[in-house]
Amino acid sequence: MRKHWRHSLGAILSIVVGFIAIGLFEGYLSDLENIQREWYVHRGMTGHVIVEQRGAFGSEGRQDPWKYALDLEKQAAIEAFLQERAADVATRNRVLQVGGLASTGRSGVVFIAWGLDVAESVEVRGTWAWNVTAGQPLHQSGENAVIVGNGLGALLGCTGPPPETAIGRDGRPTGEQRPMACAQTHVQLSSTTEHGQLNVVDPVIVGLFDGGMKDVDNRFVHMPLPLAQRLADTDAVTMYVVLLRDARQAPAFAAALDAFSTERGLGLAAVPWDEHVIAEMYRRSTSxxxxxxxxxxxxxxAIAGMSVLTTMLKAVNERVREIGTLRSIGFRRRHIVGLFTVEAAVLAAVSSGVGLLATWALIGVINSAGLSYSGGVAATPIPLTISLVPAACVFALVFLSGVAMLAALLPARRAARLSIPDALGHAG
Structure with missing residues (x-):
């Protein structure tokens, strides 16, 4: 190895670069998937399990939503089940979805509102508890307050600092109250009630929030549940969102709630959030x-494998004379093949160790750089962060080690089959 250190160094560099490429790319995609999950579960307040009347988000449910609303009796049944499973439940939040027209006196804008249990919604959001980029969040406001998406706020005459300036390196609002100004502080929200009547409420816009996606930013309103129920003249809710202590238990928890519903003839449907129609865009993007x-x-x-393969092939081919010398002093063919295979394994192990350290260092540099990028439907820049994925590192180690050993094995076997005079006279 000392005589052919250049080839050994070339093999090491090839494996290190391949390891880094696989580790960084897989780490980036893994972190992006984690960001998307957090955006839905916490930022979007879907929780881990969504409970609704069966068919509520189907075509018929969209045409007649009140037929599929959860009345007080069904809410009581759900609360009883959640109480039974209190050890599994971190919190729950009731949601009433209403839609209509929002106006500040000039023109009307179509809105979609979520009425929320304010205190519980803070628990669901977790580290996203402070969810406004200007003004103040609902949990610091009164019962007659609403917050609106930045895009909708602009249409209603509300302005604040650029939303991206209120976002920290981790992609979350910084938690600082920032100034907001509205041409009209009150907004008139009109909607059709459960009984088909037109109703109006006149809340105060207290904050602007970043909805994550442009469509949400341009349409969504968050308000306290009592205000939404007053607007719709109802005591029903559209759905429950349940945040579990262990997200992995979502399928089993949903199945248990479905069984509970079937046993009592409640007609409820419990669905893990990523299987719900709300998460359709998540499923498409992950696909x-x-x-x-x-x-x-x-x-x-392929590139990393070919690089390692060609480097190792060249390294072995240029050492055919060494093989002849070893054969002449009594080494058997299998000994020759074993030596080169062990050498390749040692090179791969050393290279993977160096690659792991380099990957870890690069991830630290990238994550601390505070980089971000704009992505498609995202309303604000997405932080560029990378995770260290153990499975990807193991895959890179096994794959690149296998390629290195195979690349050493094949030419070593061929060279070992040469006669001793031919091997000693090789001109490689």
Whole structure:
């Protein structure tokens, strides 16, 4: 190895670069998926399990939402089940979805509102508890207050500092109250009640929030549940969102609630958040990311594999004379092949260790740089962060080690089959 240190160094560099490429790319995609999940579960307040009347978000449910609302009796049944499973439940939040027209006296804008249990919604959001980029959040306001998406706020004559300036390095609002000004502090919200009547409320806009996605930013209103129920003249809610202590228990928890509903004839449907229609865009984006991941990983693996393969092939081919010398002093063919295989394994192990350290260092640099990028439907820049994924590191180690050993094995076997005079006279 000392005589051929250049080739050994070339093999090490090839494996290190391949390891870094696989580790960084897989870490980026893994972190992006984690961000998306957090955006839905906490930022979007879907929780881990959504409980609704069966068919509420189907075509018929959209046409006649009040037919599929959860009345007081069903709410009491759900509360009883949640009390039974209190050890599994972190918190729950009731949501009433209403829609209509919002106006500050000039023109009307279509809105979609979520009426929320304010205190519980803070618990669901977790680290996203402070969710406004200007003004103040609902939990610091009164019962007659609403917060609106930045896009909708602009249409209603409300302005604040650029939303991206209120976002920290981790992509969350900084938690600082920032100034907001509205041409009219009150907004008139009109909607059709449960009984088909037109009703109006006149709340105060106290904050602007970043909805994460442009469509949400341009349409959504958050308000206290009592205000939404007053607007719709109802005591019903659209759904419950349940935040579990262990997210992995969502399918089992949903199945248990479904069984509870069936036993009592309640007609409820409990669905893990990522299987609900609300998460349709999440499923589409993860499907696209999966295809993208497979394609790029295939390319990275092919390039890294070919680089390691050619480097090792060249290193072994130029050492045929050494093989002849070893054969002449009594080494058997299998000993020769074993030596080169062990050498390749040692090179791969050293390279993977260096690659792991380099990957870890690069991840630290990138994550501390505070970089961000704009992405498609995202309303504000997405923080560029990368996770260290153990499974990706193991895959890179196994794959690149296998390629290195195979690349050493094949030419070593061929060279070992040469006669001793031919091997000693090789001109490589």
């Amino acid at each position: 696209i990311l999966s295809i993208y991941r497979n394609l790029v990983v295939l390319i990275v693996v």
